[in-house]
Amino acid sequence: xxxxxxxxxxxxxxTGTAPDGIWSAPGRVNLxxxxxxxxxxxxxxxxxxxxxxxxxxxxxxxxxxxxxxxxDEAVEVALDDLSSLxxxxxxLRVPEWSAYALGVAWALRELDASAxxxxxxxxxxxxxxxxxxxxxxxxxxxxxVASALNDLWNLDLGPVTLARAGRRAENEAVxxxxxxxxxxxxxxxxxDAATFLDCRSLETQSVPTGFSDAGLELLVIDxxxxxxxxxxxxxxxxxxxxxxxxxxxxxxxxxxxxxDLPRAAALMDETTFRRVRHIVTENQRVLDTVAAxxxxxxxxxGDLLTASHASMRDDFEISVAELDTAVDAALRAGAIGARxxxxxxxxxxxxxVAHADVATVTDAVEGAxxxxxxxxPHIFTVAPSAGPRRDA
Ligand code: GLA
Numbered sequence: 001x002x003x004x005x006x007x008x009x010x011x012x013x014x015t016g017t018a019p020d021g022i023w024s025a026p027g028r029v030n031l032x033x034x035x036x037x038x039x040x041x042x043x044x045x046x047x048x049x050x051x052x053x054x055x056x057x058x059x060x061x062x063x064x065x066x067x068x069x070x071x072d073e074a075v076e077v078a079l080d081d082l083s084s085l086x087x088x089x090x091x092l093r094v095p096e097w098s099a100y101a102l103g104v105a106w107a108l109r110e111l112d113a114s115a116x117x118x119x120x121x122x123x124x125x126x127x128x129x130x131x132x133x134x135x136x137x138x139x140x141x142x143x144x145v146a147s148a149l150n151d152l153w154n155l156d157l158g159p160v161t162l163a164r165a166g167r168r169a170e171n172e173a174v175x176x177x178x179x180x181x182x183x184x185x186x187x188x189x190x191x192d193a194a195t196f197l198d199c200r201s202l203e204t205q206s207v208p209t210g211f212s213d214a215g216l217e218l219l220v221i222d223x224x225x226x227x228x229x230x231x232x233x234x235x236x237x238x239x240x241x242x243x244x245x246x247x248x249x250x251x252x253x254x255x256x257x258x259x260d261l262p263r264a265a266a267l268m269d270e271t272t273f274r275r276v277r278h279i280v281t282e283n284q285r286v287l288d289t290v291a292a293x294x295x296x297x298x299x300x301x302g303d304l305l306t307a308s309h310a311s312m313r314d315d316f317e318i319s320v321a322e323l324d325t326a327v328d329a330a331l332r333a334g335a336i337g338a339r340x341x342x343x344x345x346x347x348x349x350x351x352x353v354a355h356a357d358v359a360t361v362t363d364a365v366e367g368a369x370x371x372x373x374x375x376x377p378h379i380f381t382v383a384p385s386a387g388p389r390r391d392a
Contacts, residue, residue: 002128003051003052003053003069003126003127003128004022004024004053004126004391004392006053006069006126007019007022007053007054007055007069007124007125007126008022008055008124008392010055010067010068010069010124010125010126011055011056011057011067011122011123011124013067013124014065014067014074014122014124015057015122017057018057019055019056019057019124019392020056020057020058020152021055021056021148021151021152021390021392022053022054022055022056022390022391022392023053023054023056023144023145023147023148023151023388023389023390023391024051024052024053024054024144024147024388024389024391025051025052025139025140025141025142025143025144025146025147025186025187025387025388026047026048026049026050026051026052026129026140026143026186026189026385026386026387026388027047027048027050027051027052027129027130027135027136027137027139027140027186028045028046028047028048028135028136028139028181028182028185028186028189029045029046029048029135029218029220029341029342029348029350029382030043030044030045030181030185030341030342031044031045031046031194031209031218031289031301031305031341031350032044032282032285032286032289032301032304032305032308032339033045033181033282033283033285033286034282034308034312034316034318034339034340034341034342034343034344035179035237035241035278035279035282035316035318035343035344036199036253036254036279036282036283036286037178037179037180037181037197037199038177038178038179038199038238038241039199039241039245039252039253039254039279039283040199040200040251040252040253040254040255041199041200041252041253041254041279041282041283041286042196042197042198042199042283042286042287042290043181043185043196043197043199043286044194044195044196044197044207044286044289044290045181045182045184045185045194045195045197046185046189046193046194046195046209046384046385047185047186047188047189047190047195047384047385047386047387048129048135048220048382048383048384048385049382049383049385050127050128050129050130050135050140050382051127051128051129051140051144052125052126052127052128052129052137052140052141052143052144053125053126053127053144053391054101054123054124054125054141054144054145054147054148055123055124055125055392056121056122056123056124056148056149056152057121057122058119058120058121058152059119059120059121059122060119060120061119061120062078062079062080062119062120063076063077063078063079063120064076064077064078064079064082064102064105064120064121064122064123065077065120065121065122065123066098066101066102066122066123066124066125067122067123067124067125068097068098068101068124068125068126069125069126069127070097070125070127070131071095071097071098075094075095075098075102077094077102079105079109079118079119079120082102082105082106082109083106083110085099085102085106085173086099086103086106086172086173086174086175092173092174092175096174099169099173099174100138100141100142100145100169100170100173100174101123101125101141101142101145102169102173103142103168103169103170103172103173103174104142104145104146104149104165104166104169105121105145105149106169106173107164107165107166107168107169107172107173108146108149108150108153108155108157108165110168111155111157111161111165112155115153115154115155116154117152117153117154117155118153119153121148121149121152121153123145123148125141125144125145127140127141130222130378131226132226132227132346132347133222133224133226133347133348133378134222134227134340134341134342134343134344134346134347134348135220135222135342135347135348136182136185136186136342138170138174138176138182139166139170139182139183139185139186140186142165142166142169142170142183142186143162143163143166143183143186143187143387143388144388146162146163146165146166146187146388147162147388147389147390150162151390159187159188159387159388160184160187160188160202162183162187162388163180163183163184163186163187163188164180164183166183166186166187167179167180167183170183176234177234177235177238178234178343179199180199180202181197181199184197184202184204185197186387186388187387187388188204188387189384189385189386189387189388190206190384190386190387191383191384191385191386192208192209192211192212192383192384193206193207193208193209193384194206194207194209194293194384195207196286196290199254200252200254207290207293207294208293209293209298209384210293210297210298211298211352211383211384212383214297214298214299215354215355215356216298216299216336216352216353216354216355217352217353217354217355217358217381218350218351218352218353218381218382218383219330219335219350219351219352219353219358219361219362219379219380219381220341220348220349220350220379220380220381220382221326221330221348221349221350221351221365221377221378221379222347222348222377222378222379222380223320223322223323223326223346223347223348223349223374223377224322224375224376224377224378225320225322225323225345225346225347226346226347227342227343227344227345227346227347232345233318233344233345234343234344234345237275237316237318240271240272240275240276241253241275241276241279243268243272244264244268244272244273244275244276244279245276247264247267247268247272248260248263248264248267248276253276253279253280253283254283256276256279256280257280257284258280258281258284260280261276261277261280264276264277264280274314274315274316274317275315275316277311277315278311278312278315278316279316281307281311281315282308282311285304285307285308285311288304289301289304289305292304298352299336301337301352302335302336302337302352303337304337305337305338305339305350305352306327306331306337306338306339308339309323309327309338309339309340309349312339312340312344313340316344318340318343318344318345319340319344320344320345320346321372321374322346322369322372322374322377323340323344323346323347323349325365325368325369325372325374326338326340326349326351326365326368326369326377327339327340327349327351328368329361329364329365329367329368329369330349330351330353330361330364330365331351332364333357333360333361333363333364333365334353334354334357334360334361335351335352335353335357335361336352336353336354337351337352338350338351338352351365358381362379365377365379366379
């Protein structure tokens with residue numbers, strides 16, 4: 001069954017009737033620019049064909065109910081009680097899966113709780129974005145729910161405002177200290193192009209990837225090592241970046257250039273310096289990738305992707321053995337570039353591969369995983385895809 005019909009059926013079970021509509025939003029891969037978003041820098045993600053669907057129906061009262069194929073039980077709450085669900089002590093009062101959806105409802109209501117269209121709603125969520133794979137399954141939920149509520153509540157908000165509401169849900173409802181890349185990538189997806197985003201101004205430009213014209217495919221290698229960003233390493237890297245910027249007297253690492261690095265080395269401990277060096281060089285690699293795509297085409301970006309991986313492995317230290325194995329095996333088998341994608345500590349790698357080499361690279365990565373005693377990876381191709389839409 002498709003995720004679209006699963007969402008429709010689940011809403012039927014919940015309400016005994018048909019939805020008013022079904023909305024969907026995509027997951028994403030990040031082509032390059034990792035951990036640069038919360039440093040107010042540059043990223044170049046694109047939306048993928050995998051989507052999350054929200055079937056929705058208006059209610060006659062002021063309650064919101066959300067159900068999902070991930071969970072056995074629906075969660076129901078009065079709209080006025082939404083803000084009490086997400087205390088700042090991080091002690092969530094609802095299951096985490098539901099906080100992405102309820103957090104979006106809360107964030108949209110925070111913009112204008114007296115908007116006349118706001119009333120109770122039932123939501124049923126189903127997804128074909130792999131969870132915990134670094135493909136932004138959470139941003140896809142947020143995008144689908146934000147799109148549904150935007151229409152059902154007659155809010156008439158644009159994609160950037162909806163992306164900000166999604167990020168607020170993630171940061172303040174779920175408590176994951178993430179940046180805005182994933183929500184912007186999902187909300188602003190365009191077929192055949194990546195989204196070049198300035199995370200300070202939130203200005204975007206579509207940059208055609210040219211993959212298919214050049215006979216290239218982007219392979220996703222999901223290592224199946226699950227990650228979560230609400231705790232641990234992600235927050236720790238964020239702190240190191242803030243510390244580094246403060247030592248340099250810079251508002252954010254976005255304001256530090258490659259030429260500043262020798263000075264930076266003298267001002268901070270060695271680990272903090274390596275964290276800073278990753279962000280500063282990664283921002284430059286994003287700019288170089290955009291320039292290369294525009295002038296020379298996608299064949300020219302392979303070394304930038306691979307250099308990004310080395311920087312995350314050695315300086316930012318967010319890779320894991322499975323990701324390094326995927327990247328190394330893909331490159332040895334002829335990929336023109338490869339890197340881990342997303343927040344790290346698990347999740348997926350990407351490899352840019354000539355169409356004719358897809359089978360060879362896939363076999364090589366599967367073989368390397370088996371030799372290393374790792375569980376089999378899940379490998380598939382993705383093409384840049386469109387953002388949110390109303391499906392029914
Ligand atoms: C996760 C976060 C993003 C971004 C990436 C790393 O996907 O949600 O905001 O920080 O990690 O680039």
